Amino acid sequence: MIRDDHQAGPTLTSPRSNGARISLAHGGGGQLTDELIGGLVLPRLGNGLLNELLDSAVLPLDAQHRLALTIDAYVVTPWRFAGGDIGRLAVSGTVNDLSVAGAKPLGLALSMILAEGLPQRDLDVVLASVAQASSEAGVPVVTGDTKVVGHGQADGIYLITAGVGVVPTDRRLHPDSIKAGDALIINGPIGEHGLTVMLAREMPEIDSVLRSDVAPLNHLINRVMTRHGGGVHFMRDATRSGLAGLAADLAKQSGRHITLDEAVIPVRPEARHAADMLGLDPLEVANEGKVVIVADRNQADQIVATMREHELGKQACVIGWVGDDGDGICELNTLIGGRRIIQKPYGEQLPRIC
Amino acid sequence: MCLAVPAKLIECEADEAVADLHGNRVKISTLLVPQVQTGDWVLIHAGFAIQKLESDQAEATFAVLEDLNKHLDEPVPGV
Amino acid sequence: MVTEALKRLREAAAAIDRPVKFMEVCGTHTMSAFRTGLHSLMPDNVQLLSGPGCPVCVTAQGDIDQLIELAADRDVTVCTYGDMMRVPGQRGSLAAARAEGADVRVVYSIMDAVRYAAEHHGRQVVFAAVGFETTAPSTAAAVLEAERQNLDNFSVLATHKRVLPAMKALLESGKVEVDGFLCPGHVSVIIGSEPYRMIVDDYHKPCVIGGFEDVLMAVALAALTEQIRDGATALVNLYPQAVTRRGNIVAQRLIETIYEPADTRWRGLGVIPQSGLVLKPSYQTFDAARRFELSTPEDHDPRGCLCGQVITGRKTPHECKLFARVCTPIHPIGPCMVSSEGTCQAWFKYNRGGLHPTPLTTGATRQ
Numbered sequence: 001m002i003r004d005d006h007q008a009g010p011t012l013t014s015p016r017s018n019g020a021r022i023s024l025a026h027g028g029g030g031q032l033t034d035e036l037i038g039g040l041v042l043p044r045l046g047n048g049l050l051n052e053l054l055d056s057a058v059l060p061l062d063a064q065h066r067l068a069l070t071i072d073a074y075v076v077t078p079w080r081f082a083g084g085d086i087g088r089l090a091v092s093g094t095v096n097d098l099s100v101a102g103a104k105p106l107g108l109a110l111s112m113i114l115a116e117g118l119p120q121r122d123l124d125v126v127l128a129s130v131a132q133a134s135s136e137a138g139v140p141v142v143t144g145d146t147k148v149v150g151h152g153q154a155d156g157i158y159l160i161t162a163g164v165g166v167v168p169t170d171r172r173l174h175p176d177s178i179k180a181g182d183a184l185i186i187n188g189p190i191g192e193h194g195l196t197v198m199l200a201r202e203m204p205e206i207d208s209v210l211r212s213d214v215a216p217l218n219h220l221i222n223r224v225m226t227r228h229g230g231g232v233h234f235m236r237d238a239t240r241s242g243l244a245g246l247a248a249d250l251a252k253q254s255g256r257h258i259t260l261d262e263a264v265i266p267v268r269p270e271a272r273h274a275a276d277m278l279g280l281d282p283l284e285v286a287n288e289g290k291v292v293i294v295a296d297r298n299q300a301d302q303i304v305a306t307m308r309e310h311e312l313g314k315q316a317c318v319i320g321w322v323g324d325d326g327d328g329i330c331e332l333n334t335l336i337g338g339r340r341i342i343q344k345p346y347g348e349q350l351p352r353i354c
Numbered sequence: 355m356c357l358a359v360p361a362k363l364i365e366c367e368a369d370e371a372v373a374d375l376h377g378n379r380v381k382i383s384t385l386l387v388p389q390v391q392t393g394d395w396v397l398i399h400a401g402f403a404i405q406k407l408e409s410d411q412a413e414a415t416f417a418v419l420e421d422l423n424k425h426l427d428e429p430v431p432g433v
Numbered sequence: 434m435v436t437e438a439l440k441r442l443r444e445a446a447a448a449i450d451r452p453v454k455f456m457e458v459c460g461t462h463t464m465s466a467f468r469t470g471l472h473s474l475m476p477d478n479v480q481l482l483s484g485p486g487c488p489v490c491v492t493a494q495g496d497i498d499q500l501i502e503l504a505a506d507r508d509v510t511v512c513t514y515g516d517m518m519r520v521p522g523q524r525g526s527l528a529a530a531r532a533e534g535a536d537v538r539v540v541y542s543i544m545d546a547v548r549y550a551a552e553h554h555g556r557q558v559v560f561a562a563v564g565f566e567t568t569a570p571s572t573a574a575a576v577l578e579a580e581r582q583n584l585d586n587f588s589v590l591a592t593h594k595r596v597l598p599a600m601k602a603l604l605e606s607g608k609v610e611v612d613g614f615l616c617p618g619h620v621s622v623i624i625g626s627e628p629y630r631m632i633v634d635d636y637h638k639p640c641v642i643g644g645f646e647d648v649l650m651a652v653a654l655a656a657l658t659e660q661i662r663d664g665a666t667a668l669v670n671l672y673p674q675a676v677t678r679r680g681n682i683v684a685q686r687l688i689e690t691i692y693e694p695a696d697t698r699w700r701g702l703g704v705i706p707q708s709g710l711v712l713k714p715s716y717q718t719f720d721a722a723r724r725f726e727l728s729t730p731e732d733h734d735p736r737g738c739l740c741g742q743v744i745t746g747r748k749t750p751h752e753c754k755l756f757a758r759v760c761t762p763i764h765p766i767g768p769c770m771v772s773s774e775g776t777c778q779a780w781f782k783y784n785r786g787g788l789h790p791t792p793l794t795t796g797a798t799r800q
Binding site: 356357358382383385386387388397399400401402404405407408 | 544
Binding site: 203205207208209269270274276277279352353354 | 356378379
């Protein structure tokens with residue numbers, strides 16, 4: 001659990017924190033999620049590996065390999081959206097969590113929680129999607145579980161995927177490895193998954209060309225690691241709290257000053273305008289097919305070139321740098337040459353009019 | 355206090371319209387701007403077109419700069 | 434373009450040998466100034482003060498409590514803009530009420546709430562209508578539409594406010610020193626540019642109407658600063674693509690049709706004469722406070738919270754003892770920390786958590 005002094009203060013049982021009940025915002029992947037994990041989960045379950053709160057835990061295996069293990073639950077509403085569905089999400093999210101840990105994913109476990117009354121046809125659509133994504137990634141679903149809950153106890157279909165993979169023992173990807181001068185590289189435009197899902201959920205009447213970027217990134221990442229593994233210091237996929245959450249976390253975890261350059265961060269016009277309409281910042285919106293690679297600056301250009309050869313890295317570019325200061329702050333150089341802080345979003349993202 | 359975004363009307367029917375914001379098509383109310391037609395640019399706030407814009411945003415921004423020069427060289431009262 | 438505007442801003446500021454304070458009345462301007470990094474580019478002697486233009490921030494605590502009471506205690510569907518979800522009342526927020534089972538829905542347009550009411554005849558639907566003149570016409574249109582459809586299950590809890598009376602009250606109070614106003618672009622779309630002439634003529638403060646993009650804001654601030662340098666006092670409309678002299682007449686008529694001005698309580702400013710818009714007697718059947726016989730709101734501010742002074746430009750967030758220590762965006766105490774366009778949240782979010790006395794941006798933390 002990483003927290004600043006200014007985020008200390010009220011505990012989870014404080015009357016100010018929503019009457020000590022779980023709110024939707026606790027699941028937003030932002031600061032409030034961090035607080036729930038730090039306040040309730042880690043005190044009970046914390047240990048050396050869990051406390052790191054990385055995308056995958058990496059366990060000792062044998063002399064040549066370590067074992068990466070990860071799990072994620074998928075509860076997206078609606079379950080189908082432009083560019084994908086919950087099935088594609090469940091495979092991609094877990095494959096990506098393994099891949100950014102430097103692991104070659106070996107297999108997935110899939111657990112389904114289905115609501116009574118769900119049309120079997122819907123389930124078939126989702127399973128077809130799971131099969132498609134699993135085949136794209138080359139990572140099979142090797143075990144699973146199915147539960148049905150009564151009508152009204154769950155919303156349609158929830159998926160939980162766990163995954164295992166192997167990491168070569170000599171590959172070390174950790175926030176501690178981030179060094180002053182390192183480059184931050186992203187594989188393409190941001191904000192598309194979160195905006196697509198929010199439009200589908202909150203404003204279904206909007207007909208948008210936006211599509212979720214959900215995709216398994218293991219082949220892209222594997223290519224980078226195979227060619228430039230030594231130059232890669234850390235990786236993370238920019239999911240729920242967006243690029244802002246990822247970059248702010250990187251700064252805190254590494255204790256370094258990180259600067260992003262707004263002018264070069266790729267955002268498609270349709271995403272920018274959808275975000276403007278909803279009053280959201282694309283930086284703070286979820287992605288499901290974006291990885292940020294922190295790499296040695298001398299290899300940054302080659303890594304970008306390698307990524308651009310791959311379908312999912314066509315718009316790869318360097319978006320920022322790790323600085324000398326040890327202040328743990330992430331800052332943005334704005335389009336007009338100004339500067340401002342980037343913080344991790346707080347909780348649930350809501351469309352606003354003001 | 356009030357977010358509003360420019361968009362182009364691509365379909366108008368009675369007091370509703372479909373507006374396009376660079377690939378995002380949204381149904382809006384045109385009750386507040388009854389004279390608009392397909393092809394017009396409007397400013398949208400909370401699902402309502404609140405004003406017809408004289409041009410698209412890029413042209414308008416350019417016009418403001420012209421205005422800046424006009425106004426700043428010799429501040430004129432009023433508009 | 435933005436470079437040219439900033440250059441003019443700096444040149445004008447350099448020719449002024451005193452500190453200059455401009456108030457950006459609108460919360461979206463506050464937010465935009467931080468988000469675009471404009472604050473970090475302001476000349477040292479030009480300070481931007483936030484004004485009372487964030488609807489969430491100026492809504493009196495009693496009105497918020499009334500809304501929470503409605504959501505938590507009455508079996509109704511509350512529809513709201515996302516902005517209001519996390520604002521804390523004495524008994525928690527709408528988000529907290531939803532967590533405890535209340536039916537609270539976030540909508541983009543009030544027409545979605547009318548549609549929901551039309552599709553659920555057995556269910557009372559209340560819309561939490563906040564906002565200034567920009568938003569009030571849409572509430573009016575929705576009420577008229579509900580009347581046309583004979584919907585007896587739709588009502589609004591309206592706390593709409595008018596900007597000009599607040600600007601005037603601020604100047605009359607004598608507690609705020611400002612050299613000019615960056616006037617709210619989208620309110621002006623509705624009311625037009627003419628109403629600000631009163632501020633120029635009676636109070637001798639330059640008024641510039643500006644848009645919200647970085648370049649439009651920079652241009653407007655340059656125009657204000659040059660007026661100070663030249664000793665001019667003028668009303669200038671630098672958002673002419675959207676703002677006309679007389680504004681949107683259709684929208685104004687809609688407002689006049691269903692509302693009448695009334696003395697209204699603002700957080701931090703108290704009761705301001707004729708500053709609110711309340712439903713006329715003939716439309717009071719759509720007033721949720723009446724329909725559900727809600728208790729009359731009492732006014733009280735969270736203890737120690739300086740939001741009232743922050744939104745009137747009298748204090749900066751740093752001067753509040755709660756700011757960044759116990760009042761943070763994830764545990765907001767005052768509404769200025771809740772609203773994403775609230776001054777406190779903007780300071781917190783874009784200015785090193787507000788805890789660093791050495792500002793990242795020179796303009797932002799000077800007191």
